[in-house]
Amino acid sequence: MPSQSQPCITTFDSGGHRYSATDLRAALGPEFSQLPVVLRLLAENTLRRSSAGESARTVANLKGWLREHRSEAELEYWPHRILMHDTTSTPALVDIAAMRDSLAEAGIDPSVLNPQLQVEVSIDHSLAVEDYGRDDAAPRNLAHEYRRNRERYKFLKWAQQSMETVNVNPPGTGIMHTLNLEQLATVAHLDIERSENLEHPLVVPDMMIGTDSHTPMVNALGVLGWGVGGLEAQTVMFGLPTTLRIPDVIGFRLTGQLPAGATATDLALNITHIIRERGASGEFVEFFGPGVSTLTAGERAVVANMAPEYGASTGYFPVDQQVLDYLAQTGRTSEQIQLVQDYYQAAGLWFDPQGQPEYTDVLELDLGQVRLSAAGPRRPQDLMDVSHIPQALEGEANGVEEDAGGLPRFAIALAAITSCTNTTDPKLLIAAGLVARKAREYGLKVPHWVKTSLAPGSPAAMSYLRRAGLLEDLGYAGFDVVGFGCTTCIGNSGPLSEPISQELAESAIRPVAVLSGNRNFAGRIHPDLDLGFLVSPPLVVAFALVGRADVDLLTYEFTPEQAGGTPVKLADLLPTREEVQAAWELGHDAEDFARDFKFATTSPLWSKLDAPTGARFQWNEDSNILRRPPFAAANEGSQLGTFVAHPLLVLGDDVTTDHISPASAIPADSLVADYLVSRGENRNDLNVFASRRGNFEVMVRGGFHAKNLENKLGANLPVAHTVHAGTGEVIPLTEAAKRYREQGHSTVVIAGERYGTGSSRDWAAKVQRLLGVHAVLAGSFERIHRSNLIGMGVVPLLVPQEVKAQLQQLVADDRIEISAPSTTLAVRGAVPVKVEFHGGGVLEFEARLAAETELDLALLKAGGVIPHLLAKTQAQFQEVAR
Numbered sequence: 001m002p003s004q005s006q007p008c009i010t011t012f013d014s015g016g017h018r019y020s021a022t023d024l025r026a027a028l029g030p031e032f033s034q035l036p037v038v039l040r041l042l043a044e045n046t047l048r049r050s051s052a053g054e055s056a057r058t059v060a061n062l063k064g065w066l067r068e069h070r071s072e073a074e075l076e077y078w079p080h081r082i083l084m085h086d087t088t089s090t091p092a093l094v095d096i097a098a099m100r101d102s103l104a105e106a107g108i109d110p111s112v113l114n115p116q117l118q119v120e121v122s123i124d125h126s127l128a129v130e131d132y133g134r135d136d137a138a139p140r141n142l143a144h145e146y147r148r149n150r151e152r153y154k155f156l157k158w159a160q161q162s163m164e165t166v167n168v169n170p171p172g173t174g175i176m177h178t179l180n181l182e183q184l185a186t187v188a189h190l191d192i193e194r195s196e197n198l199e200h201p202l203v204v205p206d207m208m209i210g211t212d213s214h215t216p217m218v219n220a221l222g223v224l225g226w227g228v229g230g231l232e233a234q235t236v237m238f239g240l241p242t243t244l245r246i247p248d249v250i251g252f253r254l255t256g257q258l259p260a261g262a263t264a265t266d267l268a269l270n271i272t273h274i275i276r277e278r279g280a281s282g283e284f285v286e287f288f289g290p291g292v293s294t295l296t297a298g299e300r301a302v303v304a305n306m307a308p309e310y311g312a313s314t315g316y317f318p319v320d321q322q323v324l325d326y327l328a329q330t331g332r333t334s335e336q337i338q339l340v341q342d343y344y345q346a347a348g349l350w351f352d353p354q355g356q357p358e359y360t361d362v363l364e365l366d367l368g369q370v371r372l373s374a375a376g377p378r379r380p381q382d383l384m385d386v387s388h389i390p391q392a393l394e395g396e397a398n399g400v401e402e403d404a405g406g407l408p409r410f411a412i413a414l415a416a417i418t419s420c421t422n423t424t425d426p427k428l429l430i431a432a433g434l435v436a437r438k439a440r441e442y443g444l445k446v447p448h449w450v451k452t453s454l455a456p457g458s459p460a461a462m463s464y465l466r467r468a469g470l471l472e473d474l475g476y477a478g479f480d481v482v483g484f485g486c487t488t489c490i491g492n493s494g495p496l497s498e499p500i501s502q503e504l505a506e507s508a509i510r511p512v513a514v515l516s517g518n519r520n521f522a523g524r525i526h527p528d529l530d531l532g533f534l535v536s537p538p539l540v541v542a543f544a545l546v547g548r549a550d551v552d553l554l555t556y557e558f559t560p561e562q563a564g565g566t567p568v569k570l571a572d573l574l575p576t577r578e579e580v581q582a583a584w585e586l587g588h589d590a591e592d593f594a595r596d597f598k599f600a601t602t603s604p605l606w607s608k609l610d611a612p613t614g615a616r617f618q619w620n621e622d623s624n625i626l627r628r629p630p631f632a633a634a635n636e637g638s639q640l641g642t643f644v645a646h647p648l649l650v651l652g653d654d655v656t657t658d659h660i661s662p663a664s665a666i667p668a669d670s671l672v673a674d675y676l677v678s679r680g681e682n683r684n685d686l687n688v689f690a691s692r693r694g695n696f697e698v699m700v701r702g703g704f705h706a707k708n709l710e711n712k713l714g715a716n717l718p719v720a721h722t723v724h725a726g727t728g729e730v731i732p733l734t735e736a737a738k739r740y741r742e743q744g745h746s747t748v749v750i751a752g753e754r755y756g757t758g759s760s761r762d763w764a765a766k767v768q769r770l771l772g773v774h775a776v777l778a779g780s781f782e783r784i785h786r787s788n789l790i791g792m793g794v795v796p797l798l799v800p801q802e803v804k805a806q807l808q809q810l811v812a813d814d815r816i817e818i819s820a821p822s823t824t825l826a827v828r829g830a831v832p833v834k835v836e837f838h839g840g841g842v843l844e845f846e847a848r849l850a851a852e853t854e855l856d857l858a859l860l861k862a863g864g865v866i867p868h869l870l871a872k873t874q875a876q877f878q879e880v881a882r
Helices: 024-034 037-049 052-068 086-105 137-162 176-184 215-221 230-237 264-278 290-294 297-305 321-329 334-346 386-393 426-442 460-467 471-476 498-505 537-546 577-587 591-601 671-678 696-701 733-743 763-770 783-791 801-807 854-862 865-881
Strands: 009-014 017-022 074-077 081-085 118-122 166-169 188-190 203-205 207-210 224-227 242-245 249-255 284-288 314-316 361-366 373-375 383-385 412-417 451-454 512-515 532-534 641-650 721-723 730-732 746-750 773-778 795-798 815-820 830-836 842-849
Touching (some): 009 334, 017 203, 017 334, 024 052, 037 052, 037 074, 037 203, 037 224, 037 314, 081 086, 081 230, 086 118, 086 137, 086 230, 086 865, 137 166, 176 207, 176 215, 176 297, 176 591, 188 334, 207 230, 215 224, 215 297, 215 314, 215 321, 230 242, 230 865, 249 264, 249 290, 264 297, 264 361, 264 373, 264 383, 297 321, 373 386, 383 386, 412 537, 426 460, 426 471, 426 537, 426 577, 460 577, 460 591, 641 733, 641 773, 696 763, 721 733, 730 733, 733 746, 763 773, 763 783, 773 815, 783 795, 783 854, 795 815, 795 830, 801 842, 854 865
Parallel strands (some): 081 118, 118 166, 207 224, 249 361, 284 314, 412 451, 412 512, 512 532, 641 746, 746 773, 773 795
Antiparallel strands (some): 009 017, 074 242, 188 203, 373 383, 721 730, 815 830, 830 842
């Protein structure tokens, strides 16, 4: 932590009390109002923690940003809390447990390794849709979840008991980002530590990070936060800041208001498309303009949630009256709400709908132009009017029959109201319920092959839907609540219906998923589905009723036989804005949010878990869930230097973290399954990859285990296989890695554009380190995956446009020499690369190191986050001992 000086301080009154605040106007001078709000927030955070000299540099750098609208200067960011879900917290906490072992073995008290700021863990990523279409589906699925994950949950409970700053929110308490908005976000936060030397308590903006790429959902409340990898979060846990280049800020001007029928989902899909068309890779996005004021905080949350889908780090909405209204609706105290208003107005952070700060770039959308929309069939940025889905499916039939086994060619296999993205805004769920109610009135039924599910982000959803009389209507349409977790959005969709599975096995149909989630990459929703469309919750219900995707939903007409004697169109089912508002007013009770959350936290299933105790976790070598990882040691070592490598994989564009380290169900016919069965597991009950992230043996075997991922080193290579240099044998990646290691050879991965798009999954980097990958050469990297690679000591290299095509033609016997010694490596510096082709010829070029900060360089030199932290802790211990 740097030496500190007291920043410029001002005071303000709220609720009869006097408070202190950082005086940003005084610190930044007349340029203050020109800065985007996100940069004002970063300035406050940095100035509050910096020495006088560092503060002066920060101010100068921000003024420099205003001149160029971008900057290469670095900032330190100090969040005061971290949010993690169970499948990112498990590997992070496993790392900490193993690091404690390393410290103990070095004669150091292991309990000194304790997170230095609050870590909130939400167990929300492990709920699978086993039971559905019945009113007791939720408790049945919860019982399945505990049965399958009991050992892992005991470990998380051990972490909570042995690390005083770790709090675990048990299964059933909701999805992490919904929980963040409804329960954790304060918007204005009391900085107790820095209040000690002040006359009045210091109020600061609520700021945080999360180990999930959709953390920016909290930006809807004016809370600055973004997603980081689990490895980056570990550095912050143990006293280091997150360092970042002062970000480029895209201003997105909104005008007008949403027309009748259009939803926040439609808006979010349109914004995702617009920003992706412009191109974004880690920029901050800030929304401004008069249209912002017309959007509720719930509607803003949908847009903010999809920041990673539009390539941004944030999707920020400043604080205004809509935020105060949301805080009241979710049961915050009047004193806290008043403090938020008084602080943000006093600090100059309150939203001005007529203001326009300076931005790196400006985009614009008239909200009145938004129409019913969808995105797909494989990427969230591929926007279309919902009526254009049939055209999007043209060419996808692949020769399958028009009608097979009584099922349409593009049968809806999954219709899922899922994900915090579109279930955190209550009015979207209410709209879905009203569609179901009207369908019930007409006598419409969901076809038997459609698997339906409703998984809200908050347990309060059941209360307001029940009070509005919509829970029974949703159940009639098959959308009974299946639990409170991510479910289908992250691939925990459970088995498909028997009719779909049977026809799919015979390659007779091309089944489709429709969901209210944020991603539809091929194989993400379900390993057997590569077609999926993102739509709003009411449209999920409508598609479920139709049962097939290749229809123009706007003109589709249910027959009189289907609809009780009267033809019915979508317009007859969709509710008006007034109907949604009336149902919300009938169903809403602000006390639901705290009451239902508290009830969920006291689940007897959680309280009865018998967790181990003590500063060190007792590993079980027979466990298939938790194993001490080999990389959690101080002697892992740097992978820098000059080395010659063979390509392990050659991959194209848009390789996601789902491809690199899947989270979905472990296939029963896979090498991973064979390994688990050899250790006593049931081949037909292996759970999902995400549940095994505490076991490196499983995860390394699951690396690149995606059937739709093409390794261009060979034609039609089996899943997770490669061609071995020298022998030409086609062997599993793990076997190839073992051979190369024994032969003393390094390996690299070649990739195209947007490598590592998707979830902030640290195992996508860990698996590459375990496979012996020294460097990844790609056209571009997704921000969080780039950070995770560095966190594992894997060198990320950006290749110039003119050589990308040649690199895509590499074969296993080609040799790549990379010169990356620690003595010459620089932030965004040149790295010489020489390719010696097996058939003759040489290609030489300069790649660029994808390191953004000096901390990135330090981590690469140390060999990654874990050896860096262990060395730091040991040095501190030795200093105290002296």
